Amino acid sequence: MSYNWIKPEEFSFNSFLLMDRWIIKMMCNHHLGNNEYDKNLGIALEYNPAVKWYLFHKCPECKPILEKLTEGVPKNLSSDEVRKAEIDAIREMETSIVLVHPEIMEKNCxxxxxxxxxxxxxxxxxxxxxxxxxxxxxxxxxxxxxxxxxxxxxxxxxxxxxxxxxxxxxxxxxxxxxxxxxxxxxxxxxxxxxxxxxxxxxxxxxxxxxxxxxxxxxxxxxxxxxxxxxxxxxxxxxxxxxxxxxxxxxxxxxxxxxxxxxxxxxxx
Structure with a gap:
C-alpha cells in the first residue's frame, strides 16, 4: 500500500545505506515474498554492490535471504532497467525510507x-x-x-x-x-x-x-x-x-x- 509520502523517482537507492539492522530485518520479515518486489530488489542489489555488501554485513542473519534474491539476476540489464527496479524497490519500502529521512517524515506524513x-x-x-x-x-x-x-x-x-x-x-x-x-x-x-x-x-x-x-x-x-x-x-x-x-x-x-x-x- 502506497501512502504517497515520497516520490520514489527523487531518491537514490543509496538510501538503503541509511537503514539500520532493525529496518533491514523488518524489510525481510514484512516485505519480501512479493515476487515482483523480490525481483526488483534483487536487481537493485546486484547492480549496487556497495548497498548489497552493507545489507549483508549490517544484518548478517538476513544475508541468506538477500543472497537468494540476487541469484540469477541478468548481467546485461540496461541502466534504465536497473533504475526502474530501484524505483520500484524504493516505492515498496516507502514507509522505511521515511524512517531514515526523519525531516521528510515530519513534513510529508x-x-x-x-x-x-x-x-x-x-x-x-x-x-x-x-x-x-x-x-x-x-x-x-x-x-x-x-x-x-x-x-x-x-x-x-x-x-x-x-x-x-x-x-x-x-x-x-x-x-x-x-x-x-x-x-x-x-x-x-x-x-x-x-x-x-x-x-x-x-x-x-x-x-x-x-x-x-x-x-x-x-x-x-x-x-x-x-x-x-x-x-x-x-x-x-x-x-x-x-x-x-x-x-x-x-x-x-x-x-x-x-x-x-x-x-x-x-x-x-
Missing amino acids: DYIYDWDKKFLLELADFTDKLVLDIGSGTGRLAFAAAQKAKRVYASEPTDALREYLLDKIKHENIDNVTVLDGTVEQIPYEDNTFDIVMSGHVVGDDYEREIAELTRVVKNGGYIIDCIGEDNRKRKPNEELLKRGFEAFYHVSKTGGDIYRYRKQVVK
Whole structure:
C-alpha cells in the first residue's frame, strides 16, 4: 500500500545505506515474498554492490535471504532497467525510507503534520506522570506528553529517528525527555515502572505478546494508550483491542478519515 509520502523517482537507492539492522530485518520479515518486489530488489542489489555488501554485513542473519534474491539476476540489464527496479524497490519500502529521512517524515506524513496534541492529552492526566512512548518516531506523542509529564521516555528502534529526537531535545532545550533503544516486544524497563505507556501505529503484529509487555511495565491503575495520527483512511474499530478491554474514542479527521484512539486502565 502506497501512502504517497515520497516520490520514489527523487531518491537514490543509496538510501538503503541509511537503514539500520532493525529496518533491514523488518524489510525481510514484512516485505519480501512479493515476487515482483523480490525481483526488483534483487536487481537493485546486484547492480549496487556497495548497498548489497552493507545489507549483508549490517544484518548478517538476513544475508541468506538477500543472497537468494540476487541469484540469477541478468548481467546485461540496461541502466534504465536497473533504475526502474530501484524505483520500484524504493516505492515498496516507502514507509522505511521515511524512517531514515526523519525531516521528510515530519513534513510529508499526514498522520504527523495533521495531528493535534489534544487527541492525546484528553485520554489521560499526564501531569507529573512517568510516561513511556513506544515507537516514538519523530516524537509526535512524546513531546506532546512532555508538556505536562514529569518525564517521558521515548523508545525508538531506528537509529536515524533516535538521533533526530536527540537533536530536537538539544535544539529546543527540552529537559524531561529521555531517548532510548527498544521495541514493543522487548521493553528495557522493570515491571510496574510507568504511570502511562503509549504508542501509535505500533501494536498489531502480535497482540498477545505486545500488550503483555506493555502491561508488564505499567503500574497498577496506570494506562495503556494507543493513539494513531490523522489520515484519510476509512477504518472500523479494532476488535482485537476491544476484546482485550480497551475503550475506543472516535473522531473524523480533517480529511475525512475514521480515527479510533484506545485506552485501557490496567488493574493488577
